[in-house]
Amino acid sequence: MMDLFKYTAPEITVLAFALVIVLVDLFSSRKGVLPLLAVVGALIASGFCVMLWGGAGSESFYKMITIDQFGLFFKLLILAAVILVVLASYKYVLKFDKFQGEYYALLLLSSIGLMLLVSSVNLITIYLSLELSSISLYALVSFLKDKQSSEAGLKYLILGAVASAVLLYGMALVFGMTGSTCLTCISDFLKAAPANELLSMPVLLTGLILVIAGFGFKIASVPFQMWVPDVYEGAPTPVTAYLSVASKAAGFAVITRILLTAFGVPTWIHFEWGVIIAVLAALTMTFGNLVAVVQTNIKRLLGYSSIAQAGYLMVGLAAMGMAAQSDAVVRSGLLFFLFSYTLTNLGAFIAIIAISNRINSDMIDDYAGMGKRAPLLALGLTLCLVSLTGLPPTAGLIAKIYIFSGAVNQGLIWLVIIAVINSVISAYYYFKVVKAMWLAEPKSDEKVAASWPEWLALAFCCIVVVIAGVVPGIFIAFAQSAAKIFGA
Amino acid sequence: MNLNLLSWIIFLPVIGLLVIALIPRPGQRTVKWIALAATLASFLVSLAVFLMFDRSAAAVGHMQFEEKVLWIPAVNSFYHLGVDGLSLPLMILMTFLGVVSVLISWKIQLRPQQYFIWILLLETSILGVFLSLDLVLFFLFWELELIPMFFLIIIWGSGRKEYAAYKYLIYTLVGSAFMLAGILSTYFITKTLDITALAGIEIGSSFIPLSALFFLLTIGFAIKLPVFPFHTWLPDAHTNAPTAASVILAGALLKMGGYGMIRLSVSMLPQIAVYFAPVMCTLAVVGVVYGAAVTLRQTDLKRLIAYSSVSHMGYVLLGIFALNQVSLAGASLQMFSHGVITGLLFAMVGLVYDKTHTRDLNNLSGLARQMPVITVVFSIAGLASLGLPGTAGFVAEFITFAGAFSSTVIAGMPVFTLIAVTGVVLTAGYILWMLQRVFYGYPLDKYNGVGDADTVEKISTFAFVVVIMLVGIYPAVLTDIINMGVAPIAKLIGG
Numbered sequence: 001m002m003d004l005f006k007y008t009a010p011e012i013t014v015l016a017f018a019l020v021i022v023l024v025d026l027f028s029s030r031k032g033v034l035p036l037l038a039v040v041g042a043l044i045a046s047g048f049c050v051m052l053w054g055g056a057g058s059e060s061f062y063k064m065i066t067i068d069q070f071g072l073f074f075k076l077l078i079l080a081a082v083i084l085v086v087l088a089s090y091k092y093v094l095k096f097d098k099f100q101g102e103y104y105a106l107l108l109l110s111s112i113g114l115m116l117l118v119s120s121v122n123l124i125t126i127y128l129s130l131e132l133s134s135i136s137l138y139a140l141v142s143f144l145k146d147k148q149s150s151e152a153g154l155k156y157l158i159l160g161a162v163a164s165a166v167l168l169y170g171m172a173l174v175f176g177m178t179g180s181t182c183l184t185c186i187s188d189f190l191k192a193a194p195a196n197e198l199l200s201m202p203v204l205l206t207g208l209i210l211v212i213a214g215f216g217f218k219i220a221s222v223p224f225q226m227w228v229p230d231v232y233e234g235a236p237t238p239v240t241a242y243l244s245v246a247s248k249a250a251g252f253a254v255i256t257r258i259l260l261t262a263f264g265v266p267t268w269i270h271f272e273w274g275v276i277i278a279v280l281a282a283l284t285m286t287f288g289n290l291v292a293v294v295q296t297n298i299k300r301l302l303g304y305s306s307i308a309q310a311g312y313l314m315v316g317l318a319a320m321g322m323a324a325q326s327d328a329v330v331r332s333g334l335l336f337f338l339f340s341y342t343l344t345n346l347g348a349f350i351a352i353i354a355i356s357n358r359i360n361s362d363m364i365d366d367y368a369g370m371g372k373r374a375p376l377l378a379l380g381l382t383l384c385l386v387s388l389t390g391l392p393p394t395a396g397l398i399a400k401i402y403i404f405s406g407a408v409n410q411g412l413i414w415l416v417i418i419a420v421i422n423s424v425i426s427a428y429y430y431f432k433v434v435k436a437m438w439l440a441e442p443k444s445d446e447k448v449a450a451s452w453p454e455w456l457a458l459a460f461c462c463i464v465v466v467i468a469g470v471v472p473g474i475f476i477a478f479a480q481s482a483a484k485i486f487g488a
Numbered sequence: 489m490n491l492n493l494l495s496w497i498i499f500l501p502v503i504g505l506l507v508i509a510l511i512p513r514p515g516q517r518t519v520k521w522i523a524l525a526a527t528l529a530s531f532l533v534s535l536a537v538f539l540m541f542d543r544s545a546a547a548v549g550h551m552q553f554e555e556k557v558l559w560i561p562a563v564n565s566f567y568h569l570g571v572d573g574l575s576l577p578l579m580i581l582m583t584f585l586g587v588v589s590v591l592i593s594w595k596i597q598l599r600p601q602q603y604f605i606w607i608l609l610l611e612t613s614i615l616g617v618f619l620s621l622d623l624v625l626f627f628l629f630w631e632l633e634l635i636p637m638f639f640l641i642i643i644w645g646s647g648r649k650e651y652a653a654y655k656y657l658i659y660t661l662v663g664s665a666f667m668l669a670g671i672l673s674t675y676f677i678t679k680t681l682d683i684t685a686l687a688g689i690e691i692g693s694s695f696i697p698l699s700a701l702f703f704l705l706t707i708g709f710a711i712k713l714p715v716f717p718f719h720t721w722l723p724d725a726h727t728n729a730p731t732a733a734s735v736i737l738a739g740a741l742l743k744m745g746g747y748g749m750i751r752l753s754v755s756m757l758p759q760i761a762v763y764f765a766p767v768m769c770t771l772a773v774v775g776v777v778y779g780a781a782v783t784l785r786q787t788d789l790k791r792l793i794a795y796s797s798v799s800h801m802g803y804v805l806l807g808i809f810a811l812n813q814v815s816l817a818g819a820s821l822q823m824f825s826h827g828v829i830t831g832l833l834f835a836m837v838g839l840v841y842d843k844t845h846t847r848d849l850n851n852l853s854g855l856a857r858q859m860p861v862i863t864v865v866f867s868i869a870g871l872a873s874l875g876l877p878g879t880a881g882f883v884a885e886f887i888t889f890a891g892a893f894s895s896t897v898i899a900g901m902p903v904f905t906l907i908a909v910t911g912v913v914l915t916a917g918y919i920l921w922m923l924q925r926v927f928y929g930y931p932l933d934k935y936n937g938v939g940d941a942d943t944v945e946k947i948s949t950f951a952f953v954v955v956i957m958l959v960g961i962y963p964a965v966l967t968d969i970i971n972m973g974v975a976p977i978a979k980l981i982g983g
Contacts, residue, residue, distance in 0.1 A: 439650075
């Protein structure tokens with residue numbers, strides 16, 4: 001029994017702090033303590049994750065969830081995102097007036113869902129934790145309660161519900177064919193079944209495709225990306241930041257786990273989904289990058305850019321499909337890319353939160369002359385955009401080299417060529433922002449300053465991005481040990 | 489005894505830029521002195537390496553001053569530096585240009601702090617390209633060069649600077665995109681990222697994938713060099729870049745392309761290089777003649793020099809793909825001497841523009857009376873560019889042509905060489921015509937008040953002249969070293 005508490009200690013901690021925040025918010029008028037509680041909760045939870053690190057993967061709750069390094073890696077990533085987003089919202093929450101407690105509580109609750117999601121090894125828990133995180137996120141997206149934000153929330157809710165339905169249907173089909181919802185049991189069934197019998201099971205493949213489609217919504221892959229720009233634009237910017245990294249990372253984690261654990265063998269089936277994902281990856285990054293070029297709103301621009309980044313990540317996913325069972329480079333490549341993307345994108349969003357909140361505009365034109373009005377914020381944003389482009393000396397370049405080298409290893413050279421050409425397109429619109437900040441004349445001479453929590457968060461992101469770009473060894477080792485659970 | 493000299497050479501400018509970035513509100517004077525100190529230190533260390541370089545026969549084919557530390561274990565990538573006869577002259581060239589480009593920018597007024605940070609970062613990245621012996625490290629430095637150059641053009645440039653900067657960015661990124669695919673394929677095929685191990689490696693793969701690999705790698709280098717159909721970014725970038733950026737661009741940055749071709753395309757895939765050499769030589773010859781012909785028609789001084797670079801880089805390409813030892817040595821020397829000569833030409837154009845505020849040949853005339861020193865130095869640079877004996881230009885072109893003409897590896901080389909030699913005639917034409925139009929002829933009244941070069945300008949331009957003359961009169965100072973570098977490569981081809 002104690003084991004159960006031990007294994008879910010991070011989630012329980014976060015839950016406890018979420019409830020404490022709601023209570024404190026009720027009885028205290030000092031709202032400043034709320035973000036502190038949220039950060040402390042997330043830090044303690046991270047501490048538990050670190051303590052659990054290194055133990056052998058152990059399944060608990062009747063094989064519903066597992067504690068392994070893969071899951072812990074993502075939990076740490078999600079918690080880091082929570083902490084950074086809370087720091088970045090320090091000033092932004094004033095917009096929510098008296099609902100600050102609910103905001104932090106919902107943020108923590110959604111992170112519980114995501115944390116359970118990345119350690120789920122059963123289709124049922126996967127679905128439940130997905131809904132747990134989504135419902136908090138629906139509320140968070142419409143938190144500004146103005147027209148745009150409400151529209152975004154409604155859109156996210158409706159499309160999210162459709163995606164959930166699709167996912168559930170796919171899971172039902174998989175269950176119907178294999179007679180089981182636990183991932184390893186599905187794998188056992190597929191291994192035992194004779195190949196010719198499996199080939200005559202189009203229903204199973206349909207189920208698999210529907211599951212991929214359901215998570216395609218979460219990771220914003222084409223053709224399930226329609227919600228991204230509107231939701232990103234309408235949602236409160238810190239929530240957008242959170243959506244673009246934590247939700248996406250968890251989506252990739254769970255899709256990786258399902259595909260590799262349940263559908264990793266036999267060969268034909270992982271080759272099957274490998275091809276599907278390779279094609280989707282090519283479409284996703286090309287669509288994201290091409291549409292991003294014409295954007296004038298920076299949140300929409302980063303929305304499309306996050307679609308494009310999902311495309312690069314899917315290159316890694318596709319390579320896993322092509323991979324023989326033991327390709328470690330591919331798997332750790334995906335994790336390292338997610339790590340780099342999370343910090344880079346958060347860094348970019350933190351700078352945007354700081355700037356936009358003070359100039360009250362998300363238009364790229366209004367970023368003109370930021371290099372003069374807020375040199376350090378502009379420098380931080382520039383660094384993150386450089387990393388998103390994949391240029392040195394940042395983690396973005398190493399991540400791209402790493403994930404693409406895995407793909408080339410699996411013979412996906414055509415996909416890598418499409419991806420590198422896409423990087424060139426992306427340079428155009430990322431540098432459009434850079435150009436506006438450093439080159440255009442400022443619209444006013446008023447300086448733009450950020451609060452210290454924003455500074456702290458931005459500095460953390462930038463420093464890690466540069467360190468991981470110059471000496472990536474330790475971070476890659478971290479990703480490698482997390483990816484070990486799928487074979488050496 | 490391992491002092492990590494190469495790391496010092498590469499990272500001394502970074503130390504300089506960190507100091508510049510971290511001191512609060514530095515004055516313009518402080519900034520430029522720090523920049524000068526950093527580049528000078530790097531130059532002195534590189535001179536030390538040059539003097540300590542082992543020139544004995546036993547050292548042929550070996551890297552010297554090697555440094556090797558595991559960097560990214562997952563892909564077996566090392567922080568691996570080394571210098572040989574091929575990279576040593578280019579390293580010296582870059583550290584030299586680093587110093588003079590700081591001197592050239594002595595009077596910069598606009599955001600001097602940022603300006604020198606970018607110049608120093610640019611120097612670091614180019615040095616890194618020449619000294620890296622690991623493909624990922626090489627690529628990292630290759631990409632690093634992009635950002636400083638983009639900012640130098642777009643902030644401190646003139647004219648259509650945004651267009652030029654973006655064109656530069658996109659062209660380079662397209663090239664490096666293919667190069668990345670090529671590097672990853674190389675790693676996949678050979679399982680190593682070590683550039684020294686890749687030279688002459690046995691690759692058990694068939695012709696078509698290897699050709700694809702050759703082109704993936706070579707396109708990036710060809711855009712950088714630039715080779716004829718990919719050259720259009722160059723005149724725009726040059727024309728609109730600030731003087732120091734032009735000097736580094738023409739002087740060292742273009743050489744990354746030629747260096748990459750010799751170091752990777754030719755060394756790693758010699759048989760494929762032999763097979764495609766006629767194609768590359770054709771492009772080289774077209775580049776030489778077309779570049780020279782277009783140069784004749786230019787009326788903007790900077791654009792004129794820029795197009796002459798296209799033409800002169802054709803010699804380099806011809807020398808490389810004639811694929812024998814003499815021509816490869818010629819190409820390497822041509823890279824060095826073009827770096828110094830064209831660097832000086834751009835510096836002189838910058839001076840003329842500073843004094844007269846125009847680069848339009850139609851508005852310039854008879855400046856020899858107002859600026860005698862500039863006239864003399866500009867003429868020396870021009871004469872070196874057209875290959876006057878006694879200057880570095882002559883030696884380099886002579887060796888290149890002699891090597892290319894006598895190459896037996898590639899059929900038809902004498903024909904290619906003969907056509908390319910006409911480039912020399914055209915060069916004489918546009919250089920002399922330009923000098924005549926700018927400095928001689930009737931003096932114009934409106935330039936009565938303009939002055940000559942001041943002390944700092946004299947120091948930087950005379951430094952160039954010394955190097956040009958030194959290599960011209962005693963070429964063995966470099967050719968001995970270069971031969972050590974290209975001999976093992978020529979042996980791979982059998983030339």
